[in-house]
Amino acid sequence: MDRPKPTRRAVLRGLAAAGLLDALRAVPARADTGSASGAGSFAAITGVGLTTRIDPGYAAAKQVFNSRFDDATPVAVVAPTTVQQVAATLGVAGELGVRVAVRCGGHSYVGASTASGAVVLDLRRLAGGIVVNGETVTVTPGSALGPVQRRLAQSGRSLPVGMCPTVGIGGSTLGGGIGIDSRTDGLTCDRLRSADVVLPSGTVLTASETENPDLFWACRGGAGSVGVVVSMTFETSTVRDRDVVAMTFDDSAAAAAIASTVAWTAAGPRESWGTVTVATDGVDEVGATVLLIVPRGEGATAATEVTTRIAASPRASQTVGLDQTGILDLFARYSSQTPHPFVGGSDVLRTIDDEVSVAVIEAVRARRAQGRATSAIVDPLDGAVTDVAAPATVFPWRTHAAVVQWIVDPLAADDSAAAACAWLSDCHDRVRAESDGGYVNYTEAGTPPERWFADNTARLADIRRRHDPDGRIVSPWFG
Numbered sequence: 001m002d003r004p005k006p007t008r009r010a011v012l013r014g015l016a017a018a019g020l021l022d023a024l025r026a027v028p029a030r031a032d033t034g035s036a037s038g039a040g041s042f043a044a045i046t047g048v049g050l051t052t053r054i055d056p057g058y059a060a061a062k063q064v065f066n067s068r069f070d071d072a073t074p075v076a077v078v079a080p081t082t083v084q085q086v087a088a089t090l091g092v093a094g095e096l097g098v099r100v101a102v103r104c105g106g107h108s109y110v111g112a113s114t115a116s117g118a119v120v121l122d123l124r125r126l127a128g129g130i131v132v133n134g135e136t137v138t139v140t141p142g143s144a145l146g147p148v149q150r151r152l153a154q155s156g157r158s159l160p161v162g163m164c165p166t167v168g169i170g171g172s173t174l175g176g177g178i179g180i181d182s183r184t185d186g187l188t189c190d191r192l193r194s195a196d197v198v199l200p201s202g203t204v205l206t207a208s209e210t211e212n213p214d215l216f217w218a219c220r221g222g223a224g225s226v227g228v229v230v231s232m233t234f235e236t237s238t239v240r241d242r243d244v245v246a247m248t249f250d251d252s253a254a255a256a257a258i259a260s261t262v263a264w265t266a267a268g269p270r271e272s273w274g275t276v277t278v279a280t281d282g283v284d285e286v287g288a289t290v291l292l293i294v295p296r297g298e299g300a301t302a303a304t305e306v307t308t309r310i311a312a313s314p315r316a317s318q319t320v321g322l323d324q325t326g327i328l329d330l331f332a333r334y335s336s337q338t339p340h341p342f343v344g345g346s347d348v349l350r351t352i353d354d355e356v357s358v359a360v361i362e363a364v365r366a367r368r369a370q371g372r373a374t375s376a377i378v379d380p381l382d383g384a385v386t387d388v389a390a391p392a393t394v395f396p397w398r399t400h401a402a403v404v405q406w407i408v409d410p411l412a413a414d415d416s417a418a419a420a421c422a423w424l425s426d427c428h429d430r431v432r433a434e435s436d437g438g439y440v441n442y443t444e445a446g447t448p449p450e451r452w453f454a455d456n457t458a459r460l461a462d463i464r465r466r467h468d469p470d471g472r473i474v475s476p477w478f479g
């Protein structure tokens with residue numbers, strides 16, 4: 001994890017032990033960093049990590065995972081270690097009239113955890129760690145998914161989270177959180193039991209089903225639109241050993257692979273998961289990879305059943321039995337963990353029939369025809385995801401078959417984001433008849449909030465207005 005190095009000013013700040021609020025009130029609107037933004041005012045917050053535009057570590061401190069947003073110029077990156085420092089940062093930002101972009105893992109598709117002219121509140125140094133307490137775990141939201149799952153595995157526990165180990169549990173939970181355990185255990189946000197939230201006013205509230213329930217609702221799928229979440233407690237599940245099956249199919253069987261895998265998954269027990277990635281390198285014909293994750297010992301049967309449905313032989317097939325650590329190692333091996341440029345988006349589909357499966361394949365073929373690499377990943381949304389009613393959390397897609405993610409990753413040096421975004425539009429058009437919107441964790445710039453929050457948009461906007469009347473927290477959807 002890259003963290004801003006302490007600057008000389010930070011060391012000097014450590015010597016100043018004035019009362020926090022007094023110190024804040026005494027802060028002049030513009031301080032002495034030479035910055036025209038007043039960024040130096042954050043230096044009055046005792047003990048906080050601060051990197052401003054004139055510090056040598058600025059580029060590293062503001063770096064987010066999607067390097068398309070490297071040109072963002074936040075006024076400063078503030079890295080608090082305590083909740084009080086988070087509140088104080090919001091206080092200084094309010095006094096300066098500067099907006100706040102909250103950062104956990106920094107993996108937002110649209111660079112939402114950075115913004116020119118805003119202060120980045122980087123929560124990765126926040127104290128608290130990952131504390132397992134029987135069947136619950138309390139984490140600082142800046143923790144990455146990999147370390148959380150590995151710590152839980154040591155205690156025989158698990159959370160239904162996404163597959164990339166460097167994604168932050170903060171951002172991914174706030175947007176929903178889809179992964180290989182979603183059918184068994186629901187979305188990550190469905191396992192959230194309470195969260196501590198610092199509001200732009202500096203007030204710290206605990207949100208749960210019984211305390212500040214509106215705020216709790218907003219934390220489950222609202223994608224960080226309301227306050228700064230500084231602690232999250234989840235109900236965990238028992239860890240399971242699994243068989244992992246990977247099968248690749250030619251272009252001619254790719255559409256059948258999508259429809260058959262989704263149908264097989266939906267018909268099977270909740271402990272089984274099936275996902276399909278359709279990809280092209282821009283040269284060779286399109287291929288489909290079916291990934292099945294099933295209870296230990298059931299891999300061979302699952303492979304046969306899915307292959308029979310597809311009615312084609314896989315080009316290659318492999319089955320391995322793994323414990324939780326083995327599964328985490330596998331995903332870590334196939335995850336890109338260093339910042340790079342990419343373009344992505346999504347559609348949430350009511351059904352996955354033959355027609356829509358062909359539409360997905362045609363979308364990938366269209367990009368191949370441009371000589372460009374791309375992929376579409378189809379993940380099921382059934383099982384435990386459907387146990388929660390659509391209005392019960394902000395995540396609205398509780399009766400849908402699947403989410404398809406369209407992704408150009410990495411964006412080649414000789415390619416353009418505009419061309420990739422044009423392809424995204426084409427993808428949306430191709431599946432429009434079955435799509436009701438998109439999944440906010442696979443979001444796109446310049447889109448209305450209704451696309452991601454559907455019928456839950458108005459309530460979320462209202463909660464944001466009440467808790468953040470000045471729109472202090474940067475949000476791609478609510479301005």
Ligand SMILES: Cc1cc2nc3c(=O)[nH]c(=O)nc-3n(C[C@H](O)[C@H](O)[C@H](O)COP(=O)(O)OP(=O)(O)OC[C@H]3O[C@@H](n4cnc5c(N)ncnc54)[C@H](O)[C@@H]3O)c2cc1C
Nearest residue numbers: 104105106107108112113162163168170171172178224229
């Ligand atoms: C390589 C890769 C793999 C992925 N795999 C999956 C997957 O398998 N399943 C899945 O569901 N998603 C997946 N995602 C999407 C991911 O869940 C979202 O991009 C998520 O928003 C990232 O969270 P973050 O904390 O890393 O990002 P950040 O960029 O830090 O935050 C994302 C958004 O949440 C806000 N936010 C973050 N933390 C807080 C907080 N504590 N309080 C208030 N607001 C906050 C930010 O301001 C920003 O708007 C993947 C993304 C990438 C890049």
